[in-house]
Amino acid sequence: MDAYGLANADAVVPGVKSGDPAAQEALYRAFEAPVYNLARRICRTTEDAEDVLQETFFEVFRSIGRYRGDGSLWGWIRTIASSKALMRLRRNKYRDTDELQDDVTPVRREDAALRMDLESALERLSETARAVVWLHDVEGYTHEEIAGMMDRTVSFSKSQLARAHSRLRRWLQEEVPA
Amino acid sequence: MTHLTMEQLLALREPGLEPGVQGWRDHATACELCRAELDRLDQRVARLRALPTLAPARNRFAEIRARAVTDRRRRRMVVVSLGGLALAATVALAVVLSPGTAAAPSPTLAEQQELEDIIGRSQSLEGAIQAYNPEQRVTDGRTAVVAATLEDRLARVDQQLQMVDMMDQSLRQHEALRLWRERVGLLNALVDVHATRARAIGF
Numbered sequence: 001m002d003a004y005g006l007a008n009a010d011a012v013v014p015g016v017k018s019g020d021p022a023a024q025e026a027l028y029r030a031f032e033a034p035v036y037n038l039a040r041r042i043c044r045t046t047e048d049a050e051d052v053l054q055e056t057f058f059e060v061f062r063s064i065g066r067y068r069g070d071g072s073l074w075g076w077i078r079t080i081a082s083s084k085a086l087m088r089l090r091r092n093k094y095r096d097t098d099e100l101q102d103d104v105t106p107v108r109r110e111d112a113a114l115r116m117d118l119e120s121a122l123e124r125l126s127e128t129a130r131a132v133v134w135l136h137d138v139e140g141y142t143h144e145e146i147a148g149m150m151d152r153t154v155s156f157s158k159s160q161l162a163r164a165h166s167r168l169r170r171w172l173q174e175e176v177p178a
Numbered sequence: 179m180t181h182l183t184m185e186q187l188l189a190l191r192e193p194g195l196e197p198g199v200q201g202w203r204d205h206a207t208a209c210e211l212c213r214a215e216l217d218r219l220d221q222r223v224a225r226l227r228a229l230p231t232l233a234p235a236r237n238r239f240a241e242i243r244a245r246a247v248t249d250r251r252r253r254r255m256v257v258v259s260l261g262g263l264a265l266a267a268t269v270a271l272a273v274v275l276s277p278g279t280a281a282a283p284s285p286t287l288a289e290q291q292e293l294e295d296i297i298g299r300s301q302s303l304e305g306a307i308q309a310y311n312p313e314q315r316v317t318d319g320r321t322a323v324v325a326a327t328l329e330d331r332l333a334r335v336d337q338q339l340q341m342v343d344m345m346d347q348s349l350r351q352h353e354a355l356r357l358w359r360e361r362v363g364l365l366n367a368l369v370d371v372h373a374t375r376a377r378a379i380g381f
Binding site: 019021024025028029032033034036037040041046049050053054057058061062118119122133134137138143158159161162163165166168169172174 | 221235241
């Protein structure tokens with residue numbers, strides 16, 4: 001069951017296929033927030049997330065003819081959005097000559113003593129680790145799917161997730177649940 | 179007693195049963211510390227899923243729509259260009275090289291050469307535009323509108339080029355040259371648009 005959906009998808013999708021602006025806008029309105037949220041949780045900046053949002057919907061409008069309706073519409077759009085967000089990470093790494101770093105984003109020394117909230121801790125993870133955490137734990141992708149999207153191995157995805165959770169646990173200084 | 183690693187705890191949350199997982203599950207059932215760690219993990223994932231949905235600061239639909247329209251037009255233009263432009267180039271050369279009537283002025287060698295050069299220039303500019311891969315780029319609304327306007331004008335020039343052979347012999351030569359010059363001018367402008375945009379976004 002999808003968390004997001006479009007009640008009248010059967011009417012909207014044919015309109016998008018024919019280039020109808022009202023149908024395109026309806027589709028955009030229905031999925032703008034989840035696409036942006038996914039992009040923003042993975043990407044480093046709001047600008048990158050907004051570019052991913054634009055690239056995703058451009059691709060959706062362009063390729064809607066390939067959507068056969070056999071899977072969920074959100075599942076199809078989410079795959080495009082994930083792929084665009086990961087492409088953006090790869091491009092930024094090349095641009096910054098910042099090789100795939102497994103380490104964390106640098107942080108001021110005094111922060112280490114503070115208990116972080118979950119948003120800050122997530123933000124502090126490396127882009128790759130954050131992407132794996134979000135795609136696996138929140139979006140529900142398997143390690144095999146993440147490995148495919150990232151052009152990495154399943155072991156890479158699993159170890160990124162384990163290291164990320166170890167760090168999150170430490171930074172959040174979690175108590176034993178009651 | 180060795181406690182479960184994070185990787186082993188995460189494996190317990192995966193569907194299916196990997197080798198060794200049953201042993202880890204038995205351990206987690208018996209070990210209070212590992213069971214507590216597994217609960218923490220479950221709670222952390224639940225909190226991640228409960229994070230608020232972030233929304234973009236502004237509506238980007240107009241820009242996306244403008245880009246989609248430009249893309250549709252460009253793809254149509256490419257189809258027209260592949261057939262129409264080849265025909266137009268052939269017609270243009272044939273027009274210049276065909277023997278004129280007694281009253282019509284013959285094309286000069288310089289005009290023939292200029293037409294051949296300008297058609298070659300047009301083809302290389304089209305290659306330069308494709309090299310910028312405009313369909314795969316993020317384009318702001320303003321750039322999309324400028325590019326769409328230039329492409330509309332190019333489409334009109336291409337239509338006119340296909341009509342050149344219906345003109346009077348005395349007009350054809352000059353008209354073909356004029357239209358090909360205009361085409362090259364528009365293509366140059368389009369290259370500038372894509373080059374400026376590519377520089378602005380840094381790749």
